Amino acid sequence: MANKTNPSLPLEYQSEQGKLNILGFWVFIGAEIILFATLFAVYGVLGVRHAGGPTQADIFVIKEVVIQTLLLLTSSFTAGIVMWELRRNNQKGINIWLVITLLLGAGFLIMEINEFQHYYELGATLQTSAAMSSLFTLLGTHGAHVTVGIGWGLLLILQLSKHKLTPKTASKLHIFTLYWHFLDVVWIFIFTYVYLAGVL
Amino acid sequence: MDIKWDKILVTGEPMILASQIAIVLTLLGVILGITYLKKWKYLWTEWFTTVDHKRIGIMYIILAVLMFFRGGVDGLMMRTQTAVANNTFLDAQHYNEVFTTHGVIMILFMAMPILMGIINIILPLQIGARDVAFPHLNAMSFWITFAGAMLFNLSFVVGGSPDAGWTSYFPLAGKEFSPGIGNNYYMVGIQIAGIGTLMSGINFIITIFKMRTKGMSLFKMPMFPWTVLVMSLIIIIAFPIFTVALLLGTLDRIYGTHFFTVAGGGLDMLWANLFWLWGHPEVYIVILPAFGIYSEIIPTFSKKTLFGYKSMVWAVVIISCLSMLVWVHHFYTMGVGPVVNSIFSITTMAISVPTGIKMFNWLFTMRKGRIEFAPPMMWSLAFIPTFLIGGVTGVMLAMAAADFQYHNTMFLVAHFHYTLIPGVVYAVFAAIYYWWPKVWGFKLNERIAKWHFWLFNIGMNLTFFPMFFAGLDGAVRRSYTYSADASFAPWMFVSFIGALFLAAGFASFVWNLVWSIKNRKDLAVSHDPWNARTLEWATASPVPAYNFAVQPEVDRLDPFWHMKKSKEGLTLKKEDIKPIHMPSNSGMPFVMGIIFMITGFLFVFELTIPAFIGVAGIFACMIYRALDYNDGYHISTEEIIQTERTWREVK
Numbered sequence: 001m002a003n004k005t006n007p008s009l010p011l012e013y014q015s016e017q018g019k020l021n022i023l024g025f026w027v028f029i030g031a032e033i034i035l036f037a038t039l040f041a042v043y044g045v046l047g048v049r050h051a052g053g054p055t056q057a058d059i060f061v062i063k064e065v066v067i068q069t070l071l072l073l074t075s076s077f078t079a080g081i082v083m084w085e086l087r088r089n090n091q092k093g094i095n096i097w098l099v100i101t102l103l104l105g106a107g108f109l110i111m112e113i114n115e116f117q118h119y120y121e122l123g124a125t126l127q128t129s130a131a132m133s134s135l136f137t138l139l140g141t142h143g144a145h146v147t148v149g150i151g152w153g154l155l156l157i158l159q160l161s162k163h164k165l166t167p168k169t170a171s172k173l174h175i176f177t178l179y180w181h182f183l184d185v186v187w188i189f190i191f192t193y194v195y196l197a198g199v200l
Numbered sequence: 201m202d203i204k205w206d207k208i209l210v211t212g213e214p215m216i217l218a219s220q221i222a223i224v225l226t227l228l229g230v231i232l233g234i235t236y237l238k239k240w241k242y243l244w245t246e247w248f249t250t251v252d253h254k255r256i257g258i259m260y261i262i263l264a265v266l267m268f269f270r271g272g273v274d275g276l277m278m279r280t281q282t283a284v285a286n287n288t289f290l291d292a293q294h295y296n297e298v299f300t301t302h303g304v305i306m307i308l309f310m311a312m313p314i315l316m317g318i319i320n321i322i323l324p325l326q327i328g329a330r331d332v333a334f335p336h337l338n339a340m341s342f343w344i345t346f347a348g349a350m351l352f353n354l355s356f357v358v359g360g361s362p363d364a365g366w367t368s369y370f371p372l373a374g375k376e377f378s379p380g381i382g383n384n385y386y387m388v389g390i391q392i393a394g395i396g397t398l399m400s401g402i403n404f405i406i407t408i409f410k411m412r413t414k415g416m417s418l419f420k421m422p423m424f425p426w427t428v429l430v431m432s433l434i435i436i437i438a439f440p441i442f443t444v445a446l447l448l449g450t451l452d453r454i455y456g457t458h459f460f461t462v463a464g465g466g467l468d469m470l471w472a473n474l475f476w477l478w479g480h481p482e483v484y485i486v487i488l489p490a491f492g493i494y495s496e497i498i499p500t501f502s503k504k505t506l507f508g509y510k511s512m513v514w515a516v517v518i519i520s521c522l523s524m525l526v527w528v529h530h531f532y533t534m535g536v537g538p539v540v541n542s543i544f545s546i547t548t549m550a551i552s553v554p555t556g557i558k559m560f561n562w563l564f565t566m567r568k569g570r571i572e573f574a575p576p577m578m579w580s581l582a583f584i585p586t587f588l589i590g591g592v593t594g595v596m597l598a599m600a601a602a603d604f605q606y607h608n609t610m611f612l613v614a615h616f617h618y619t620l621i622p623g624v625v626y627a628v629f630a631a632i633y634y635w636w637p638k639v640w641g642f643k644l645n646e647r648i649a650k651w652h653f654w655l656f657n658i659g660m661n662l663t664f665f666p667m668f669f670a671g672l673d674g675a676v677r678r679s680y681t682y683s684a685d686a687s688f689a690p691w692m693f694v695s696f697i698g699a700l701f702l703a704a705g706f707a708s709f710v711w712n713l714v715w716s717i718k719n720r721k722d723l724a725v726s727h728d729p730w731n732a733r734t735l736e737w738a739t740a741s742p743v744p745a746y747n748f749a750v751q752p753e754v755d756r757l758d759p760f761w762h763m764k765k766s767k768e769g770l771t772l773k774k775e776d777i778k779p780i781h782m783p784s785n786s787g788m789p790f791v792m793g794i795i796f797m798i799t800g801f802l803f804v805f806e807l808t809i810p811a812f813i814g815v816a817g818i819f820a821c822m823i824y825r826a827l828d829y830n831d832g833y834h835i836s837t838e839e840i841i842q843t844e845r846t847w848r849e850v851k
Binding site for chain 1: 333334401402409436439440441443448456457458466474829
């Protein structure tokens with residue numbers, strides 16, 4: 001049952017377990033949406049309660065955030081190319097674009113760490129006020145997801161080199177790109193709802 | 201932060217000292233016993249590493265029964281303390297701890313695991329599947345839940361129990377007013393168990409959508425899988441909210457953030473809102489599968505098909521939608537004003553409509569049926585009037601204006617025990633009596649079952665009915681004592697007597713298990729002892745590892761009933777049997793559970809750096825799993841034929 005193959009389908013859908021895993025991950029993303037929605041709601045309620053401390057407009061450097069956004073959006077595009085290379089059965093192409101995706105993600109992460117350090121120097125920390133607590137928690141949760149994603153991607157490169165392209169590795173790749181696109185979608189909301197709304 | 205390390209072990213309390221000694225002795229006894237009987241290898245290969253949904257289900261139920269005992273002792277202690285005025289059996293602090301752990305354990309570590317256990321065993325069988333969609337993930341769910349439960353239970357001997365109520369409202373639960381580490385256990389222990397629950401929810405959804413046997417469309421699925429599907433959807437929507445709430449609570453307590461604090465711009469009522477956004481759907485998470493259990497048992501023992509199947513399905517779906525829209529009724533007194541309160545009042549009362557539909561459907565199922573008073577049916581029959589009392593008082597509480605009178609009184613306590621005990625506990629007992637023969641191949645003793653039934657029912661009503669009057673007379677909940685001239689004092693004493701009956705009922709249940717296991721040879725039954733209707737009875741008892749030699753084909757509701765009527769599809773032909781693929785056992789879920797427990801413990805004691813090493817350990821487990829390309833094994837046709845021949849003919 002687990003290894004029935006149907007060659008007319010894309011590689012990642014050729015095994016029963018691969019199909020189940022992909023659908024299961026969609027449901028997991030549903031849970032993640034609720035998780036981030038709750039964090040956004042908390043930020044929506046607490047984001048204006050500065051308790052005399054710095055406000056978002058005091059600390060945000062919008063130019064940096066735009067670069068961060070471009071890095072992450074581009075990485076989502078390159079993750080799309082990974083899937084395209086998977087359809088072409090081109091393992092070398094997959095590896096190259098996967099590495100580019102992860103590098104862009106790492107660039108985003110480094111910029112976010114610098115950003116946090118900058119806020120810290122301005123006296124805005126996790127403990128400053130309810131607004132800052134909710135801001136850092138929302139951004140931090142997203143950042144932690146990106147960190148996990150980078151580790152996951154590296155692990156996939158390792159598995160690909162060992163097991164080549166099979167229905168199993170293909171479904172793993174598919175799931176990874178779903179995750180990566182999801183992080184990008186969350187970031188679009190953070191960019192508009194947190195950063196743009198914060199400096200306007 | 202400022203933990204008093206020399207006062208970590210709870211001391212100076214004779215009862216806790218006694219339980220500390222008892223825990224050490226029991227643990228030693230169990231370890232020595234297993235070593236003496238040379239059962240370690242058996243336990244490890246057959247149980248700790250299993251990915252078989254039936255065995256995982258059994259382990260869930262064992263965990264839950266142990267937790268039932270713990271939570272029950274907590275309840276008994278509370279009733280003892282409040283039996284008479286100015287009692288000194290427990291002091292205020294100890295009483296706070298006991299009602300907190302009673303609530304958390306009964307909801308999260310008794311009701312949830314026991315239902316997860318029953319679902320695990322029965323769901324794949326009822327939809328004719330060989331296992332759940334993700335057997336390995338299923339084992340992880342169990343061991344993570346187990347880790348959360350053990351961590352939470354550790355609190356009363358190491359570090360002190362949480363003491364801010366099962367709702368753990370801030371600012372009381374915050375560092376400022378609860379400086380000890382007890383409430384860290386609440387935040388971390390439940391978080392861990394919640395991860396396990398979320399994964400189970402995903403697993404069941406995919407199992408139901410993708411693993412149904414040939415011909416079983418969604419509307420040909422029995423009622424129990426339907427309720428599991430809706431429950432799982434609620435889990436996906438509600439549990440992440442609690443995950444966030446617990447995360448923020450942990451940050452507040454350990455890392456000094458200001459989400460729910462009074463200073464720094466925090467909002468304490470934000471916790472209450474987040475908590476009940478999860479907490480109310482949670483009530484339906486535990487009660488919907490219980491409704492599903494009744495919908496299986498009542499038709500079987502009435503010898504009729506379920507009345508109004510489609511309306512049952514839609515009622516469950518509507519209940520699940522409304523369950524998300526009522527959370528404010530837990531704090532009408534917050535003061536959001538009459539408009540908001542009225543809206544939530546209406547949504548709350550609206551829930552009684554689909555629930556009423558279900559009640560009438562059960563009654564009409566029994567109408568003109570040939571009712572057989574077997575133990576599972578007795579519990580189902582007792583459920584209907586008892587739950588009705590809970591439902592009707594629920595409508596009373598739903599009225600916002602009136603609720604200001606009932607708020608935080610024993611009236612409320614009586615109400616929710618009248619919903620949750622018949623709604624969940626009765627269903628669980630019914631399910632255990634009903635499906636026990638399927639799992640073990642023998643029935644439980646009916647005479648002891650009757651003792652269990654009557655003691656527990658009398659106890660339930662004697663304990664909780666007086667609380668309605670006590671509450672109306674002004675008894676507040678969570679108060680450890682009251683003055684001698686309080687008019688409700690006699691009600692409290694009656695309630696204590698009732699609690700003794702409940703304890704006796706639980707004891708006879710355990711006695712029944714012990715007695716029946718000892719005399720299992722005399723109680724052995726065939727694969728279909730109740731003349732039942734659904735697919736789980738179409739295979740051997742105990743169920744073989746592969747569930748069905750050939751997955752049955754279905755074209756209507758109650759498929760097994762019609763197979764028996766038409767005598768079709770019951771015999772097994774040799775040429776239909778093919779080798780069956782099975783997943784391999786794995787020790788990883790168990791190891792991961794242990795690492796979760798240790799990591800949680802380090803977080804509880806606010807040791808951030810070691811705790812993050814623990815988190816790295818959890819990721820190491822996940823990496824190990826990702827690199828594990830073991831594809832399982834096959835059971836050969838010869839072996840299947842051999843197994844099947846032990847209970848039926850194979851042509």
